[in-house]
Amino acid sequence: MQICVLGSGSSGNATYVETEHAKILIDAGLPFRVIAARLAELGVLADQIDAIILTHAHIDHIRSVGTFERNFGTPVFAPPETRKVTMEKLGDYPWNFYQLEEKLNDLEIVSFPVPHGDRRSAGRPLNFILISKGARYAHITDLGTHTPEMLELVRGAECIHVEANYEESIVASKLRDPAHAEEWAYLEWVASSRGHLSNTQCSEFLSMVATQDTRHVFLAHLSENHTQPGKDNNSFRIARRQVTRHLKNFGLKPEIHRTYRRGATEGRKSDAVRI
Numbered sequence: 317m318q319i320c321v322l323g324s325g326s327s328g329n330a331t332y333v334e335t336e337h338a339k340i341l342i343d344a345g346l347p348f349r350v351i352a353a354r355l356a357e358l359g360v361l362a363d364q365i366d367a368i369i370l371t372h373a374h375i376d377h378i379r380s381v382g383t384f385e386r387n388f389g390t391p392v393f394a395p396p397e398t399r400k401v402t403m404e405k406l407g408d409y410p411w412n413f414y415q416l417e418e419k420l421n422d423l424e425i426v427s428f429p430v431p432h433g434d435r436r437s438a439g440r441p442l443n444f445i446l447i448s449k450g451a452r453y454a455h456i457t458d459l460g461t462h463t464p465e466m467l468e469l470v471r472g473a474e475c476i477h478v479e480a481n482y483e484e485s486i487v488a489s490k491l492r493d494p495a496h497a498e499e500w501a502y503l504e505w506v507a508s509s510r511g512h513l514s515n516t517q518c519s520e521f522l523s524m525v526a527t528q529d530t531r532h533v534f535l536a537h538l539s540e541n542h543t544q545p546g547k548d549n550n551s552f553r554i555a556r557r558q559v560t561r562h563l564k565n566f567g568l569k570p571e572i573h574r575t576y577r578r579g580a581t582e583g584r585k586s587d588a589v590r591i
């Protein structure tokens with residue numbers, strides 16, 4: 317299985333996963349031209365995508381789903397609640413929604429609910445384990461807190477994509493600083509159990525699920541690279557340092573890969589990982 321995070325963060329999320337007989341996207345939240353260009357760098361045409369599976373219906377995860385529908389009639393897999401919100405937000409397209417299947421060609425898909433957002437804006441958020449030829453890829457993002465079920469499913473996956481959205485000390489200081497009063501409601505949501513994982517929560521989660529079999533970790537949905545640097549709540553450097561230090565205590569040294577947010581710079585796709 318090959319995995320490449322085409323883009324990650326509040327300005328757009330899309331991850332490409334390829335097996336011998338399946339080419340899929342998890343989310344299509346970047347502008348369509350960006351997704352198409354980054355797929356082309358991998359030698360893949362957008363019309364070759366067999367399916368899009370959706371984590372949830374926040375706009376940074378669904379932005380270009382309608383364009384895929386209009387151009388190629390790409391099948392989109394999502395639960396009814398996510399489907400409904402996606403259609404409300406994006407409007408009139410020739411939708412090809414399906415209930416998520418457990419198998420797409422040679423790719424096995426295990427989905428499980430995660431706490432994030434509310435039904436009205438997010439639908440029914442899911443995260444995924446994708447399995448092919450015995451190798452497991454865990455796609456964990458946009459969750460305020462991990463669940464016992466998730467720990468069980470993710471443990472020992474060869475590659476784990478997990479959000480490290482914010483550095484607690486940065487958000488805590490903004491919540492004390494009246495200069496950031498306009499962001500307080502948003503930051504309180506981010507730090508809540510229905511928001512995003514912090515660097516510390518990400519490190520703790522990884523220490524519970526990573527094993528010696530876990531060779532690759534993508535740090536995802538990082539709050540960085542905003543056009544106004546004061547909006548950054550994290551940086552890859554800080555997140556990687558914390559995760560690396562924490563995992564070292566458990567004798568674990570997976571390769572930590574960066575994912576990129578579009579913003580002040582265009583960003584770019586991540587390393588392509590094979591498991």
Ligand SMILES: [Zn+2]
Pocket residue numbers: 325326329374376377458537
């Ligand atoms: Zn998101």
Ligand SMILES: [Zn+2]
Pocket residue numbers: 372374432433438458
């Ligand atoms: Zn979200």
